[in-house]
Amino acid sequence: MSIKLSNGHNMPLVGLGCSVFPEPPSVVEKAVETALDIGYKHFDTATLYNTELHLGNALRKAFDAGKVKREDLFIVTKLPQNAMAPERVSQFMDKALRDLQLQYVDLYLVHWPVGMLYRGNEKEMVPVDGDGNYLYDANTDLEAIWKEMEKLVESGRAKSIGVSNFNEKQLERILKIAKIPPVNNQVELHAYLQQPQLREFCNKHGISLTAYYPLGGLSRKDYPAKLKITVAPKLLEDPVVLDLAKKYNRSPAQILLRFSTQLDVAVIPKSSNPSRQLENFQIMDFTLKNEDLELLKSLDQGESARSCFSWPGAEKHPEYPFGHARFVPPPAE
Ligand SMILES: NC(=O)c1ccc[n+]([C@@H]2O[C@H](COP(=O)([O-])OP(=O)(O)OC[C@H]3O[C@@H](n4cnc5c(N)ncnc54)[C@H](OP(=O)(O)O)[C@@H]3O)[C@@H](O)[C@H]2O)c1
Incomplete structure (x- = not known):
């Protein structure tokens, strides 16, 4: 099952994160091998994850063994935050393609609207100063970056382009100047964070959505505390989800993904x-009945x-996408 993107390409509804x-990034090689055997066609990575090379290795092996054809897959990767300047878009696309060992990706996304400082080192994707402060580039120009993203489609390096972690206002700005609109x-997005307004906006403008943390992001419990990532919601243990799992004789994860x-x-x-x-x-x-969809909707x-x-x-950056609820203003000078 796929979603038809606004440019006519199909994106499989289920992918492997x-x-x-x-x-360690190397576990991806094995994970992709087993996922390909199961029938996964859609793989989501990012330059930030350091897994492009491992995904690329697994794909190359599968192509060499005749297990799968390139044109049957849907490969997604993302422009990292230290590449958020027009002159670096093409450079980082080329780096991703080299690591993935591919001629093109199916979808290239701007990973975050918030740019970070580039200090000449492609591998330094999250620059930090000597005091442990994360270093941002306050001059991120989303429209100028988008114009460079469009050139990736024109040169055949990306079949489709899109964004990630963008809010409605940012999407509106891109749509206003786009010759090639974002498709994704x-x-x-998950049962506790359903984003009805963003979904409605995207639906109206032909922008498909992909949910990250679709199970609530269990792996976050292991993240270092300094990343300020909150404790994973116990979505997989929610009583409503557990009841539906019993009713449909499915696992809680299957209920949430469906x-x-x-x-x-x-x-x-x-x-x-x-x-x-x-x-x-x-x-x-299987299909969740309307009354059960309503039950899950009530968990938002x-x-x-x-x-x-x-x-x-990041919340101090002018393009921070999530409102400023967590924004702590700097002390008055
Ligand atoms: N665009 C962005 O800014 C952004 C941000 C975050 C993530 N992402 C993308 O989204 C993908 C998914 O996010 P995520 O990995 O953080 O969260 P997630 O997919 O919601 O949760 C993954 C966690 O759930 C466990 N899990 C997987 N299937 C399960 C099942 N059937 N039952 C119980 N537990 C299960 C996994 O452990 P096991 O491996 O042990 O099964 C892992 O600990 C990422 O891999 C990445 O590609 C994008």
């Missing part, structure tokens, strides 16, 4: 465990359930 932190916005896909939102659950990969992939052979906690905020200090 290839951000495996805190596991990848955002945190819920998002029934909202026409693609899901990219991460798992390096083959049996959970299989479980997450087998969700299209809105913005209070958001748990991914980028790096500390």
Whole structure:
């Protein structure tokens, strides 16, 4: 099952998330091998995750063994925050393609609207000063970056382009200047953070949505405390989800993933465990009834359930996308 993007390409509704932190990036190679055997076609990575090379290795092996053809896959990667300047878009696309060992990606996303400082080192994706402060580039020009993203489609390096973690206002600005409109916005979305307004906006403008943290992002419990990522909501243990799992004779993860896909939102659950990969992939052979969709809709906690905020200090950046609820103003001079 796929979503038809506004440019006519198809994006499979279920993909494999290839951000495996805190596991080492190399686990992705095995994870992709088992996922390909199961039938996954959609793989989501990012330059930030350091897994492009491992995804690329697994794909190359599968192509060489004749297991799968390039044109049957949907590969997504993302422009990192230290590349958020027009003159670096092409450079970082080329770096991603080299690591992925591919001629093109199916979808290239602007990972965050918030740019970070570039100090001449491509690998320094999250620059930090000697005191541990994350270093941002306050001059991020989203419109100018988008013009460079369009050139990637024109040169054939990306079949489609989109964004991630953009709010409605930022999308509106891009739509206003775009010759090639974004086909996708990848955002945190799950039963506790359902984003009805953003979904309505995107639907109206032909922008598909992909949900990250579709299970609530369990792996976050292992993140270092300094990243200010809140404790994972216990979405997989919510009583409503557990009751529905019993009713449909499915796992809680399957209920949650089916819920998002029934909202026409693609899901990219991460798992390096083959049996959970299989479980997450087998969700299209049942349908949640309307009354059960309504039950799940009632779990929405809105913005209070958001748990991914980028790096500390991002809230002071002019393009911070999530409102300024967590913005702490600098002391008056
Ligand atoms: N655009 C962005 O800014 C952004 C931000 C964050 C993430 N992402 C993307 O979204 C993907 C998914 O996010 P995520 O990995 O943080 O969150 P997630 O997919 O919601 O949760 C992953 C966690 O759930 C566990 N899990 C997987 N399947 C399960 C199942 N059937 N039952 C129980 N537990 C299960 C995994 O453990 P096991 O591996 O042990 O199964 C892992 O700990 C990432 O890999 C990345 O590609 C994008």
